[in-house]
Amino acid sequence: MPEKSDLPQGTLDLLILKVVALGAVHGYAIAQRLEQVSRGVVQVPQGSLYPALHRLENRGLLAGDWKQTESGREAKSYRLTRKGRTQLETEAASWQRLIEAIGLVLKLSEGSAK
Amino acid sequence: MTWWQRLWRRTKMEEQLEKELRFHLDQHASELIARGHSLNEARRQARVALGGPEQVKENCRDARSTRWLEDLLQDFRYAIRAVRTQPGFAVVALLTLALGSGATTVMFTFINGVLLKPLPYPEPDRLVTVHGHTDTWNTEAFGEQNFAYFDFIDCQRENRSLAMAGCLYSSGGTLSDPGEPAYVDRREISSELSSVLGVTLWRGRAFLPEEDRPGAAPVIILSYSFWQRRFAGIPAAIGRSIAFEGKRYTVVGIEPPGSRLDGEETDVFTPLGQNTAGYLRNRRPRPVGVVVRLQPGVTLVQAQKELALIGGHLAEQYPDTNAGRAFEVQPLRPEVGDVRSTLWLLLGAVSLVLLIACTNVASLLLARAVSRGRELAMRAALGAGRSRLVRQCLTESAVLGLSGACWVKNHLWAQP
Numbered sequence: 001m002p003e004k005s006d007l008p009q010g011t012l013d014l015l016i017l018k019v020v021a022l023g024a025v026h027g028y029a030i031a032q033r034l035e036q037v038s039r040g041v042v043q044v045p046q047g048s049l050y051p052a053l054h055r056l057e058n059r060g061l062l063a064g065d066w067k068q069t070e071s072g073r074e075a076k077s078y079r080l081t082r083k084g085r086t087q088l089e090t091e092a093a094s095w096q097r098l099i100e101a102i103g104l105v106l107k108l109s110e111g112s113a114k
Numbered sequence: 115m116t117w118w119q120r121l122w123r124r125t126k127m128e129e130q131l132e133k134e135l136r137f138h139l140d141q142h143a144s145e146l147i148a149r150g151h152s153l154n155e156a157r158r159q160a161r162v163a164l165g166g167p168e169q170v171k172e173n174c175r176d177a178r179s180t181r182w183l184e185d186l187l188q189d190f191r192y193a194i195r196a197v198r199t200q201p202g203f204a205v206v207a208l209l210t211l212a213l214g215s216g217a218t219t220v221m222f223t224f225i226n227g228v229l230l231k232p233l234p235y236p237e238p239d240r241l242v243t244v245h246g247h248t249d250t251w252n253t254e255a256f257g258e259q260n261f262a263y264f265d266f267i268d269c270q271r272e273n274r275s276l277a278m279a280g281c282l283y284s285s286g287g288t289l290s291d292p293g294e295p296a297y298v299d300r301r302e303i304s305s306e307l308s309s310v311l312g313v314t315l316w317r318g319r320a321f322l323p324e325e326d327r328p329g330a331a332p333v334i335i336l337s338y339s340f341w342q343r344r345f346a347g348i349p350a351a352i353g354r355s356i357a358f359e360g361k362r363y364t365v366v367g368i369e370p371p372g373s374r375l376d377g378e379e380t381d382v383f384t385p386l387g388q389n390t391a392g393y394l395r396n397r398r399p400r401p402v403g404v405v406v407r408l409q410p411g412v413t414l415v416q417a418q419k420e421l422a423l424i425g426g427h428l429a430e431q432y433p434d435t436n437a438g439r440a441f442e443v444q445p446l447r448p449e450v451g452d453v454r455s456t457l458w459l460l461l462g463a464v465s466l467v468l469l470i471a472c473t474n475v476a477s478l479l480l481a482r483a484v485s486r487g488r489e490l491a492m493r494a495a496l497g498a499g500r501s502r503l504v505r506q507c508l509t510e511s512a513v514l515g516l517s518g519a520c521w522v523k524n525h526l527w528a529q530p
Contacts, residue, residue: 026134026137027137028138028142045165046163050135050138054177073140076134
């Protein structure tokens, strides 16, 4: 089992937005999916998942609706708003740029720096 | 959901939060059971994974943007309860605050009305007044010296730097028609008064210069409140004839509401020039008050020079009445006599009283804070941060202060 790493600051919101963008889901499913998709590398702190969801909802990036699950219980499921989609796109793009840049730096060999 | 919806539906939001977290825990637990854990073990693990439910809830509440307002309301309710449990403390504190702020408010209202507020006319700084001056005149005993009517007419005609208007602060009389005969206040004004003050009449027109002469058709202007009282505010009052002191006058205009020349609102105005009384046809008595608007670009000093010149001419022309009589231009201010500095001094004294009151209340609060040490320690132990405690104390003090202010408002301002 690979060692789990903590999420870098500020990436939890991005990950949540991305997971929700794939389809309306409730909080527990978001946590599950994050863990599965990242192959267990990303440790989602469940305690901070809900505050993050509520914060995103307050900012109007997510919208929450109460829906029946397959088991017949009511659960609050979140979906992406239009504003949330734009936010996701910009944040994903800037994240992409960042990792590319970091990748470039890390690829530098001793010789090429001279 | 808008912020006020969030605030109003607080209970519902709490329920939903609880429900959401419970769903999460149940879901996690049932999954763990499916993997072969016992019921209790599964529940335990689910709770460990989520973290303390109260902490999570608290963090979720923090995510609401209305958190500070909710806290404020909570503190407010708590402060009210605290006041109720210690009524003696509250009454003493309130009484002290009410006395201090009440006295200051009364004093400031007075000073604001008398000294600070500019005159309610356009360009009030160009409004001045002119007083007569003779060496033998005792201003302290008789007040400022006014004008003889003829002096006023001469000054008005000869000067270039001023627009002058006169007003006779004297005679009331009986109005006998329409309605019951009644005594009404009357001022006699020269036709320029409203243009000098820069006032537009509410209805109708001001006096014309040709009406401001002996023998002209008798006309009258009503004050707004008199018009409301006697004519129920009907526009048809303009042009009506009314009987005042046994003489018929035609109503030509209505003053705007709240206009007052000296203290009380005068009921009716008649043209000064129509008065043929002997004391106006003679330079010896000086009954006419004068209001002056400086022409654009003219300074007080220039106006003073010109009036001094005219005064000199008049003294040469009419030596037995006007010898030694000069005219002095002065800024137009409400006549408060020599109380200006006294008023400021009183305000200072009263402010000190307020300061002392505040100090007293502060020491009361301090004494109470000592006995509340345990309560605050308990709050801190339960996780209240420093800023949270400070906010709570501030809210409590604000509740005290506001109640004091409300008390002042209800008890002092209710007096006529």
